Every structure is written in C-alpha cells, then in structure tokens.
Amino acid sequence: MLEKITTILAYVKRIDGKLDAMGCNLNTSYSRTSVENNFLSLFPMKTVESLEEIESKLILDSVFEEKLIDCVTQIGGTNIHNFTKRVYSRLFTNQLATSYSWTGFRNNNQLQHLRITKIIKDVCMKNFKGTEVEFEANVKNWFKNGSQRQSREKQ
Numbered sequence: 001m002l003e004k005i006t007t008i009l010a011y012v013k014r015i016d017g018k019l020d021a022m023g024c025n026l027n028t029s030y031s032r033t034s035v036e037n038n039f040l041s042l043f044p045m046k047t048v049e050s051l052e053e054i055e056s057k058l059i060l061d062s063v064f065e066e067k068l069i070d071c072v073t074q075i076g077g078t079n080i081h082n083f084t085k086r087v088y089s090r091l092f093t094n095q096l097a098t099s100y101s102w103t104g105f106r107n108n109n110q111l112q113h114l115r116i117t118k119i120i121k122d123v124c125m126k127n128f129k130g131t132e133v134e135f136e137a138n139v140k141n142w143f144k145n146g147s148q149r150q151s152r153e154k155q
Contacts, residue, residue, distance in 0.1 A: 039067050044093045048109060051096065051116070058115040065119065072123045080130045084138040087120055094153060097146025102139060111139065 045051045057064045075090055077083030088097070104110035111117050117139070124135050 036067070039064075039071070043071075043091050044089075045091060045096055046093045047096065048099055051092075051114075055115055058119070065115075068116070068119055069123060072120055073127070076127070080124060080128045080134050081138050083124050083128060084120075084135065084142055087124075088139070088142050091116070091120075094146050094150035097143050098150060100143055100146075102136060102143065111143065112136075 042050070042054065045054060054068075058068065072087055072091075075083075075087050077086045092100075099109055100111050101108040102111050121132065121135050124130070125132070
C-alpha cells in the first residue's frame with residue numbers, strides 16, 4: 001500500500017512540474033513579439049536568390065534577425081533531430097535543398113558559413129542538450145535527402 005502511494009505521489013509531482021512548465025511557456029508566448037504575416041511569406045525559400053536576400057537582411061537588419069530567431073524558436077521540436085527537420089522543412093523547399101550542402105560538395109552552395117545556419121544552430125543548442133557535431137550531422141542528412149524528398153513531391 002505504501003509503495004502505491006509513493007508511486008502516485010511521484011506521478012503527481014511529475015504532472016505538477018509539467019503544468020508549471022506549461023504555465024511558464026504560456027506567459028512567455030504572450031510576451032513574444034508576434035511574427036508578422038509578411039515576414040512568414042518569405043518562407044519557405046524557393047531559390048538561391050531568395051536565400052541570398054534573406055542573408056543580406058540578416059546582416060543589415062537586427063530586427064529582421066530577431067524575427068527569424070523568434071520564428072525558429074516557435075517552430076521548436078522534441079530533440080535535435082526533430083528540431084532540424086521541422087525548421088529546415090519550414091524554411092527551405094526541397095528544390096532549394098538540392099542546391100546546398102554543408103561544405104559545398106559537388107558544386108553545391110555552402111551551408112556552414114550562412115548566417116541563417118548560425119541562428120538555427122544557436123537556437124538548437126540553447127534549447128536542446130547536444131553537440132555541434134550532432135546538429136551538423138542532422139543538417140547534412142536533411143540536405144543530403146533533399147533530392148529524394150523532391151522526387152517524392154512530384155509523384
């Protein structure tokens with residue numbers, strides 16, 4: 001009987017902790033600046049030129065950079081793998097993914113030095129326990145499979 005009570009008490013404490021966390025998330029979501037519709041219309045990026053335009057805006061406009069950080073944070077995920085998959089699928093089309101690789105291998109454009117990649121990595125490292133190597137591996141994998149996802153879209 002005492003064992004059952006201890007188990008139930010532990011369960012209630014876990015639920016209480018989750019409710020507290022949800023309350024904190026609700027409070028912070030109201031205080032965040034809402035992501036504007038015209039900002040969201042820039043995504044997913046379809047061409048190399050649109051990504052270059054976003055990169056220019058990130059360098060020149062700190063407000064735009066904050067909006068992107070908020071957007072990426074709001075997309076979220078359950079772990080590094082899920083986060084990278086969700087974020088990159090919202091920001092990049094599969095067609096654009098076929099033009100990029102981490103190091104620019106096979107005449108692709110490089111991802112590793114882009115400002116948008118740094119922002120996504122920073123948000124990921126802030127929210128999930130993991131290494132940069134794990135983040136990079138997930139990004140490399142997502143872009144490596146871009147042509148396969150694109151061919152499935154056409155079917």
